[in-house]
Amino acid sequence: MKTALTLVFLLTATVLAQTATPTGNVDNGKRLFLRDGCYQCHGYAGQGGLNGARLAQTKLPFVAFNAIVRNPPSGNMPPFRAKVMSDQELADVYAYIKTFPEPKPVKDIPLLNQ
């Protein structure tokens, strides 16, 4: 029963996320990621750090991503309003972030297993 409910929830969430996600232009998203300084705190590869959250492999649907960028809940991230980054531009950035490759498993990196 629990598994079935979880499945329904995930399917619903996925459908909602897909319908709410505008189509983004990856190339323009990359340009904006650099122009607007996203890389400064989140890294060129979206790896994050002490100054910014990890973006690579984000599980956030676009709706939640949009909400955080427009009105960051806490920390040092400034609010990026539509005047600075339009809805379409934000969708482009989101599309670019989604292209960051999966990292290698830790077990396959000898230097991280010293």
Added chain:
Amino acid sequence: MSKSNVDRRGFLRGAAATAASVAAQVAVAQTPNIAARPVAEKGVTVEVTGNERPGSDFMVDVLKSLDIEYCAANPGSSFRGLHESMINYGGNRNPELLTCCHEESSVAMAHGYAKVEGKPMMVMAHGTVGLQHASMAIYNAYADRVPVYIILGNILDAEYRRGNAEWMHSVQDAAAMVRDFTKWDDTPVTLPHFAESAVRAYTIAMTPPYEPVVIVADGALQEEPIEGKDPRIPKLVVSAPPQGDSAAVAAAAKMLVNAENPVIVAGRLARTPKAIEHLVELAELLQARVHDQRMRMNFPSDHPLYANPGVLPASPNISDADVILALEPQDLYSSTHSQTPFNRYGMEAHSILKPGTRIINISALELNHKSNYQDFYRYVEVDLNIAADAEATLPSLIEEVKRVLTPDRKRAIAERGTKTAKVNQAARDRNRELAAVAWDASPISTARLSAELWAQIRNEDWALVSTDRMVSAWPTRLWNFTKHYQHIGAQGAAGVGYGAPASAGAALAHKKHGRLAVSIQCDGDLNYAPGVLWTAAHHKIPLLYVMHNNKAYHEERMYITALGARFNRGMDNIDVGTALINPDIDYASIAKGYGLYAEGPIADPAALGPAIKRALARVKAGEPALLDVRTQPR
């Protein structure tokens, strides 16, 4: 002893000038008592003596009695007598002169050296232009509670100044410029006075809280002959550090033993290796998590009670605590409060502590408060404040804790420790997962840089002689710091330009112990006074600089970006005034020009490991090396 030619009129003129000066300005130091010296009258030839025993020789004897190993200096005419005596009379040993290209480098080298060696290096500078250069580095050392022994050259007596430069380089009260951020200074007027003040200055610098001190060595006092027998050099006895009041320590022990969730915050605690041993013992007795502020190497980073292995911020530890023991903390207010973040207007602060949480503070800072520079942070309402050196107080606190521990409390405390160890291990595993994310990225990730470096030093007797704050603290998160000398913390007052010279000074301290020193060197920092690379090469200081070259004053670029967004102005201009591009700076060529082995720029992560290996081979052979690595921003 050479003959001295005393001129009566000169003597009287000097005496009159002295009297007028004292009457006019009581606070200003007196004219040195060196009136017995030649002053030319018209038609009278001044005898040029063959003096072979100037006052500066005696000054060197005094300095040798303090067992000062090195003196960092950019040469200056106002202390030329002392300079000459040091290298010729003193044999350039204890202290040995280090040739520096900037006074800021001299002081920062002394700063890094003291944090490893536990005692001051000497610095010489002009009382005017040299001290102006040195002042930012002195403020860093002051805010970092580090002893630096500074001697300033100056010519107080106007009649003794020869020409343009000696007037430009003279000042009424040389130490005034840095009095707000030094612990003590004096302007001796005789050689016995110099001896007494020089010894006193050393003891004051080395009594917690450690701080820089200044002695002004008058030019005439340096260069005029010693009259008669040498003055006596007072015996040096370094003071025992102040220990906490026994009743207060007993009260602290009771609070800690009865706490359900105690947390220890360690700031500038460890002055010596003993502090780590004591802190480990106390933390294990209480099974208390230790939040190390990384101002010093206070606690082993691989210990199960280490509360901040990088990704675990301080606040969850502290907000869960019912008793907080702060040991020489920095900015305890920010550790116990949330403040309006940078992305919001205004400023509101709220305590993050649970109601009823009690704070015990042990710090020597209150024994040396000053008011002008605001390095004391907001006032924190604590429940028990012990004005004492925390390291010196730990042994008695441990004994008191042992005395009041009951079998019941021991059982409860043991259960707490098991939970903490699991949390800590999970955080370390998470660090490795995060390090993998941009593993093959170019520019090279700071996690990859740190892991590559760690792979090649971990089996050596190594030391990191830089802060790791600018590379997302990856060394703290991935390496195992266990020994006192393996980490020296940051600048103190966040004054940039400290990194490269402090690394060189710390590496110099490591040299005689045969330790392998590595520095993660920020590009913006190196550009303040890169001449220190030449100093490292000239004095054969074994040290590997690995550049964190993100091509910007990146902290400031982040601020400008954030404000551009907050004010809806966009980010088109964020590189203006912050980025180090157009042209890119070629740090390998710069380093080669100063005589270092260097490679770079290295942007391919696969090329980094072999480059580190080649550079470390040169460092192990006794020379400095530099690798220019193009890195991710943080």
